[in-house]
Amino acid sequence: MHRIVDRNHIAGRRIVWSRWVVFLAIVLAGVVTSLAPTEMAIAKTRHRHGVTPQIINGTPVPPGQDRFVVALLDMSRGPTQFDQQFCGGSVIGRQYILTAAHCMEDPNLLGHLSVLVDQVELDSGAGVVIDVKSAQIDPNFDASSIQNDAAVLTLAQKIPRQRSQRIAVDGAGDGALTQAGDSATVAGWGNTNPDQGPPDYPTHLMQADVQMVADTDCATAYHGNFHQVSMVCAAGNSPSRDSCQGDSGGPLFADANSAHPVQIGIVSWGNGCAQAEFPGVYTRLSDPDIASWIHQVTANHAPKKHRG
Numbered sequence: 001m002h003r004i005v006d007r008n009h010i011a012g013r014r015i016v017w018s019r020w021v022v023f024l025a026i027v028l029a030g031v032v033t034s035l036a037p038t039e040m041a042i043a044k045t046r047h048r049h050g051v052t053p054q055i056i057n058g059t060p061v062p063p064g065q066d067r068f069v070v071a072l073l074d075m076s077r078g079p080t081q082f083d084q085q086f087c088g089g090s091v092i093g094r095q096y097i098l099t100a101a102h103c104m105e106d107p108n109l110l111g112h113l114s115v116l117v118d119q120v121e122l123d124s125g126a127g128v129v130i131d132v133k134s135a136q137i138d139p140n141f142d143a144s145s146i147q148n149d150a151a152v153l154t155l156a157q158k159i160p161r162q163r164s165q166r167i168a169v170d171g172a173g174d175g176a177l178t179q180a181g182d183s184a185t186v187a188g189w190g191n192t193n194p195d196q197g198p199p200d201y202p203t204h205l206m207q208a209d210v211q212m213v214a215d216t217d218c219a220t221a222y223h224g225n226f227h228q229v230s231m232v233c234a235a236g237n238s239p240s241r242d243s244c245q246g247d248s249g250g251p252l253f254a255d256a257n258s259a260h261p262v263q264i265g266i267v268s269w270g271n272g273c274a275q276a277e278f279p280g281v282y283t284r285l286s287d288p289d290i291a292s293w294i295h296q297v298t299a300n301h302a303p304k305k306h307r308g
């Protein structure tokens with residue numbers, strides 16, 4: 001009898017204990033996933049034109065360039081687009097925006113999420129603002145490792161034809177555009193101050209040229225946190241150029257000045273910004289799994305075009 005009672009007692013404790021583990025795991029996951037929004041919750045400080053560098057050591061994007069870059073606006077953050085902007089994105093179809101999955105972690109975001117399209121200057125009044133109807137997260141996104149950091153937003157309305165310039169997604173699977181040393185461009189409204197100073201956000205879209213970093217070098221910098229299948233690294237030198245907080249979700253693209261730029265990455269994460277030994281980490285769009293997921297999400301309702 002005694003033994004049986006003891007057994008039950010132990011089994012009961014084991015259940016309680018395992019519930020604690022689940023509870024702790026949930027709390028820990030909450031702490032980890034709340035880090036990115038907390039970074040952005042810091043009140044934005046306006047960029048002093050001409051005084052500090054842009055993106056990190058980039059240049060303002062002239063109006064009419066990089067028209068596929070959009071700002072994600074969280075309408076609950078304040079009255080101005082400057083207050084509302086918290087991530088970037090890119091137009092990959094008249095109704096589809098590609099961004100980072102980690103930009104979508106606030107479960108209440110969808111009720112007040114819009115995008116600013118075809119406008120380099122926040123609060124200019126001349127951009128197109130469209131509500132987001134739904135968001136799909138890459139099924140293999142993992143919030144703690146930040147693997148497969150990709151999401152596709154479906155807009156409530158199509159972008160007007162004249163205002164819509166889409167960018168092609170790499171997806172070739174051959175990594176032809178991501179060889180070490182290849183040039184690429186990254187754009188966004190993110191922090192322009194490297195870590196040492198307080199964050200300083202621009203009102204104007206910024207871009208910087210960076211070079212693709214060899215996977216082995218990125219793995220050396222980040223050890224096991226660099227997941228080569230779904231991530232790719234890029235950085236610029238002398239002066240150090242990089243994306244930073246607030247640029248997340250925005251595009252890293254090749255052939256910036258051609259008629260057919262190709263998006264090869266999504267701004268995802270990094271250790272600080274523009275630190276020589278730590279490149280920026282981007283979602284690798286040439287990964288066949290990520291690319292085919294994006295294709296599948298955006299091609300669902302489109303009639304198939306005949307070729308040849």
Ligand code: ARG
Nearest residue numbers: 243245246247248269270280
């Ligand atoms: N996680 C940041 C964001 O949410 C992007 C950081 C990019 N960091 C870098 N060093 N490239 O905006």
